[in-house]
Structure formats: structure tokens, C-alpha cells
Amino acid sequence: MPTYTLASSVSAEIDIRKSRFIACAIPVANRDEAMRELDGLRATHPGATHVCWALLAGGQSGMSDDGEPSGTAGRPILEVLRHHEVDGVLAAVVRYYGGIKLGAGGLVRAYTDAIATAMQQAERVERVERGLIGIELDYADEARVRRWIEQHEAELVESAYGMTVRLVVRMAAAAREPAALELRDLTNGRAGIEVRT
Template identity: 40%
Template sequence: MPMVTSYELPAANRTWSDEYEVKRSRFIAVARRVSSEEQAREFIHEVKATYPDARHHCSAFIVAVDGAQPIERSSDDGEPSGTAGKPMLDMLKGSSLIDAAVVVVRYFGGVKLGAGGLVHAYSHAVGQLLPQVARVTRSLRELYTLDVGHSDAGRLEAELRGRGIEVVDVSYAARVMFTLAVAPGGREELASTLAALTSGAAQLRESGTAWVES
């Protein structure tokens, strides 16, 4: 499968929660952005500590891995196998969110829901919450640097931004150093644009890659 170069993830430093009730059982869904499997498990433990008297703390998460397929994990946490974690993970996958974790806390209401009822309840709890999650887009960018004289810097920066080229950084020393970001495979077009703007004077230098959020 091709490497992922762009995906949606929850906004940083926020937590979302919602509650759903069926046959006196309370289902509290909580979602947050996570950047590693370890961080996801820390989030799950945090939710367990917040609701220590609940019977179940079922979970699912998807975490991006550079150069590989995302890590996907789920847990039924004592519910019958396949009735909680997998339906939750399926909902998360269907939302297209990555670097996301969701925990559904269940307070048992005394009425058994059956396997089908549990699948529906956990799916509904997550499906009700995910549309509330604010999203950002994370895209892989190739980075390039170039330096120009101070007299040309202002005009060049305005021209670059006007053409939709991402100017990641501008640093001033004896000359002005620009760091530019383009989508993978965009070097040739960037070089052509710069050649036109600087009469061939500016030379691009590769500066690695980085993930950029927008």
C-alpha cells in the first residue's frame, strides 16, 4: 500500500466526551488525540482513573507510523469478545481519523443487552461523539532552503506566498534564508518558479521532510 502523506487527526490539547443511555446502562464516550501507542494507553488509564467505579472501559485507537501502516488496537475490557472494541475501532476507521483514541465507559444498568445490543450501543456511543471532534490535516512536506540578498527578500517572499508556496521560516543574517515546504514531488515546479522569480540566481537546497498541520 502507498505511504500515507496526508491525513486528518483531532485538534491538539483537547478532549471530547458525550453520553448515551440504553436500558439504564450509561455509555460515556471520550476521545483525544494521541501520537503513539504509549500515549494512547496513558489516555485509557486516565479515563479509567476518572471513572473507577464503572464496570467496563472499552477502547480503540489508531496511531500513524512513519513509513508504515498505522497501528490499530482495541479492547473489549471484559465485554463479550468482539462486542465493544472492534465496533469502536470500525467507527474510528470509518471516520478517517488517525492519531486518535476513544474510550467508552459503561455503567451497567442491570439489564443485559445481548451481543447485538452491545455492538449497537458501543458503535452508537462512538458514532455520536466523533462528529464533535475538531479536525486538523497533517501533511508530509519536502523542505528546501535558499538564500537571497536583503534587497530581494521582501519581494521574493510576497511572490512566493502569492503563488501559494508555503514559507515555513525566514531568517536574517548576512543574507536572508528561506525555508520552503512543498508536497512530495513538487521540487521541479518549485525550482521552475524560483528560476522565473530570480532570473535563475536562487539555488534550492534539500532540507529533509517534515509533517505540517493546517
């Protein structure tokens, strides 16, 4: 069964009784990346009263009410993510308090509505697990292998030049073993291929 993530980040802003709620849904690879995104949001909104969030990222899920009453922010945000059946997504809502208390029920509705508004704009895409392969090859084979990388929607993430050319490529994890065979054939067995975990 496929899992889905977001094609790109989306955001929306709603005002409820003078409080501003800025919702962001951001595709992330893992919890570490999500925490960096949250740090960025806090830096962008230093005057915000709360930055509440929920994360669905495989086994690295989590949530935070960030000072709001327990269960009024993180859990409602998480439920919206679950409703949209996504993974690898950080949903955060930045709140600027407007001076009027909303009560627990009002907060749950506000955080739910804010992130739901952002998610309505989101484009879901199938989430493909990606992995790395290392390729060591002769200079004579480099142009051919670079063409192969472009044709196979792989991403060149590193290249180093010494006695040989060393390339590191990110691609769909399931395609790495067949890719290793194709690259060996392409270079007449000269390339050394390492499928990395």
C-alpha cells in the same frame, strides 16, 4: 483515488445504562501524534475506567480495548473509521463506568454508537501528503519569497538569519519539485532549494 481525513476534531457524548461514553475523532499525522493525543485524553479524564481507541494512519494503524473484553471496543471503533473511509484519524472513546454491566454485545453497540455519533458531525477533507523544502536566499529576495509562500498555501515552519536567510516551508508534497523551479526563477537562480524527504 483520494484519501480523506477530518477537517478538525469532533466529539460526542452518549449515556448508556449509567455509563458515560465520550467519543473523540482527531485528525493526526502519524502514530506518535496519536499517542500524544491519547496521553492528553487520559490526563483530561483521570477518573475514566477505560480509554479505548483505534487509529487509521497509513501503515501505522492500531487499536486497543484498554481493559474491556477483547474485541468489544477497539475493533468496533476501527470499523466505524473504515466505514467513513478516513485515514490519519485517531478515534477514542473515554468510558466512565456507571455500575451496570452491558455484556459483550452491549459494549460493541455502545462503542460503535459513541464513535458513530461523533463521526456524524465530522467534516471530511481530502488528505494531502505534505513535505518540506529548505530555501537559502539573499536578504534582498526574502520579501518576494515570503509573498510567494503566502500565495501558494505553504506554511513557513522555520526561519534563520545569518549570512543568508534560511527558510523551511511545509507544503503539498507533490508541489515541491515545481515549487523549487518557481523559487529559482523568482530569485533569478540565487536561491538554493532543497526538497526534503
